[in-house]
Amino acid sequence: MRILVVEDEKKVASFIKKGLEEENYAVDIAYDGEEGLVLAEINEYDLVLLDIMLPKLDGMEVLRRIRGNGSGVPILMLTAKDAVEDIVSGLDSGSDDYLTKPFSFAELLARVRALLRRKTKEKTDFLTIGDLILSTSTHRVKRGGKEIELTAKEYALLEYLMRNPNRILTRTLITEHVWDYHFDPSTNVIDVYVNYLRKKIDQGFEKKLIHTIRGSGYMIKDEP
Amino acid sequence: MIFRNIRFKLTLWYIVILGIILTSFSTFLYLTLSRSLYNGIDVKIKSIAEVIASSSTNPYSQYSFSSLDRMLKDSFSLRPVTKFIQVLDESGRIGKKSDNLQNFQLPISIRALKNASQGSITFETTKAFGKYPLRMVTVPVIQGRRVINIVQVATSLEEVEEALKTLLLILWITVPSALGFASLGGLFLANKALKPVDEITKTARMITSSSLNQRIKLKKTKDEIGRLAETFNDMISRLGRSFKQIRQFSADASHELRTPLTILKGEIEVGLRRRRRPEEYRKILDSNLEEVNHMTQIVDDLLFLSKADMGEIHLKKNRINLTGLISEVGTQVKVIAMAKNIRVHISNDSGVAVIGDRLRLRELLLNLVDNGVKYTPEGGEMRISVERDDGRVKLCVLDNGIGIAPEDQPHIFDRFFRVDKARSREAGGSGLGLSICKWIVEAHGGEISVESGVGKGSIFTVTLPLAPPDEGTG
Numbered sequence: 105m106r107i108l109v110v111e112d113e114k115k116v117a118s119f120i121k122k123g124l125e126e127e128n129y130a131v132d133i134a135y136d137g138e139e140g141l142v143l144a145e146i147n148e149y150d151l152v153l154l155d156i157m158l159p160k161l162d163g164m165e166v167l168r169r170i171r172g173n174g175s176g177v178p179i180l181m182l183t184a185k186d187a188v189e190d191i192v193s194g195l196d197s198g199s200d201d202y203l204t205k206p207f208s209f210a211e212l213l214a215r216v217r218a219l220l221r222r223k224t225k226e227k228t229d230f231l232t233i234g235d236l237i238l239s240t241s242t243h244r245v246k247r248g249g250k251e252i253e254l255t256a257k258e259y260a261l262l263e264y265l266m267r268n269p270n271r272i273l274t275r276t277l278i279t280e281h282v283w284d285y286h287f288d289p290s291t292n293v294i295d296v297y298v299n300y301l302r303k304k305i306d307q308g309f310e311k312k313l314i315h316t317i318r319g320s321g322y323m324i325k326d327e328p
Numbered sequence: 329m330i331f332r333n334i335r336f337k338l339t340l341w342y343i344v345i346l347g348i349i350l351t352s353f354s355t356f357l358y359l360t361l362s363r364s365l366y367n368g369i370d371v372k373i374k375s376i377a378e379v380i381a382s383s384s385t386n387p388y389s390q391y392s393f394s395s396l397d398r399m400l401k402d403s404f405s406l407r408p409v410t411k412f413i414q415v416l417d418e419s420g421r422i423g424k425k426s427d428n429l430q431n432f433q434l435p436i437s438i439r440a441l442k443n444a445s446q447g448s449i450t451f452e453t454t455k456a457f458g459k460y461p462l463r464m465v466t467v468p469v470i471q472g473r474r475v476i477n478i479v480q481v482a483t484s485l486e487e488v489e490e491a492l493k494t495l496l497l498i499l500w501i502t503v504p505s506a507l508g509f510a511s512l513g514g515l516f517l518a519n520k521a522l523k524p525v526d527e528i529t530k531t532a533r534m535i536t537s538s539s540l541n542q543r544i545k546l547k548k549t550k551d552e553i554g555r556l557a558e559t560f561n562d563m564i565s566r567l568g569r570s571f572k573q574i575r576q577f578s579a580d581a582s583h584e585l586r587t588p589l590t591i592l593k594g595e596i597e598v599g600l601r602r603r604r605r606p607e608e609y610r611k612i613l614d615s616n617l618e619e620v621n622h623m624t625q626i627v628d629d630l631l632f633l634s635k636a637d638m639g640e641i642h643l644k645k646n647r648i649n650l651t652g653l654i655s656e657v658g659t660q661v662k663v664i665a666m667a668k669n670i671r672v673h674i675s676n677d678s679g680v681a682v683i684g685d686r687l688r689l690r691e692l693l694l695n696l697v698d699n700g701v702k703y704t705p706e707g708g709e710m711r712i713s714v715e716r717d718d719g720r721v722k723l724c725v726l727d728n729g730i731g732i733a734p735e736d737q738p739h740i741f742d743r744f745f746r747v748d749k750a751r752s753r754e755a756g757g758s759g760l761g762l763s764i765c766k767w768i769v770e771a772h773g774g775e776i777s778v779e780s781g782v783g784k785g786s787i788f789t790v791t792l793p794l795a796p797p798d799e800g801t802g
Contacts, residue, residue: 115591115615123598184586206590209597 110140137161335518540568580744704729
């Protein structure tokens, strides 16, 4: 899951990035409103964390323009002000949630999970495909009641696949949602990671969940 | 309760004073009138008695009343009917008396008789007959040192007493009713005069810290009440302004403190989410310390400014050799500037002194210079100069840094104003440095100003009053 953090305060942006990455999210940072808007336009993010007081382009304006472009990406506003008007005008302009600074990081993570869940229509922190279960809050994965150990990147890849079941996911899409902008798309890293995942998830099971769609990409599905 | 009411107090005072005036006037009127009436009677009866006395030089036995009547008619043109006349011999036996006395006779007191025998006149008030007292004069008729006859003339005091009684009655009616009307009028006037005061009270009661935009609505008059309302409105405006400032200031202050708090909380929370290597903890703690230091700076600066606002900062004023101070600060600054490869030039007019607080002036200089270093890129230049200028000291801190946009220049001395929020914070500023500079300069009776061009640099100019020439060290 790829998240854009638009925050001008370097240290705030830095700890958010660090904390989110440790939760297996791919994180990009923009230090001002203009940069944030550009990144939001060229990349497909699963969530945007947006500060209100930003240099060059105010967070409220960034929000309006993102929504003006027809993007429905979940947006979580971060604000130093707890002024009701700001919150109301933010929510009215299309933000999905807000947090006032200083915030608890655990709460930020919970809200991020809740916003990401909206798209998948899940009501809990669990994603399931057949007998494969993934907990987005504890990051534990089980298949047939057996715990599976995954690396951070493998987990991130599996989470993305499981959030989009029965859908062909191209390498580009996977790149955009699992890796941050430092990723070099000319490598075959994605295929390598998909193979790692296959070994851990499908090996020893009769029913394969991860499928290769020749010439297009990958798909996770329960049906044969 | 009612006496706490100013309109009743006013009316009461008014009535008391008016009452005193009316009562003394009435008393005076009554006394003067009664005296003049009594005097008039005395004069009249005495003149009648003297006329009679002058014509009755014979013993009373030869006295003829018909001639007396005629004589009185001659003297007073008509016979005074209301006057009772009686002539006695020297021993007090009654001789003749006027007809109107009929069977009555005028009494003669021992005192009057004694006085008469010594040749002097006696006035008496006596109640001889009838309802009213009589006023009577006893005049001796002297011929060759001997009292031959005594003439008594008396008149009833009926008219006088009646007149005085009527006057008294009139006064008893008019004075209280005048006071009554006056009190109604006074109350009305007081009401009319004090109505705007009620208006003011009503508005004042409605005003709270959140409704300081209310004003007293009064017709524009230049009288006392008009001025009061105007003063009151001015006061509310001033209160409104300072409330707004305080609100803005606390909002800004909490915002300033919120950023380091967010960083502290976030870094610590993320740090604690998993087991880390010692170097990682060290990095987190270093960053935390930086934020704590930054917060300390903000709190110190805030405390300084709020103390300054309350007038709790007292300058220890001494003669300060500015030249020396600048050399001292300059040495310190060169060390900081060296790290950024900034050259610092100091042109110092020797022997310039001001009266001021050494510690604060040092702080001022350091703040200005530090600011210059912060906003001057690597390899830049700074200049500090001090010179005499028309009885004042002109101190300039010049840099060739990033400069300040014209629209920002009027605000740079405002509290928490930042041209570039992130940049200033990274440089460790509290956003209060220039506000503190401004306060220090103004507390020394000086002025601070800035000239700047974006990309060209800034000149901060401080002018301070020059210290009077010193006979000592200078």
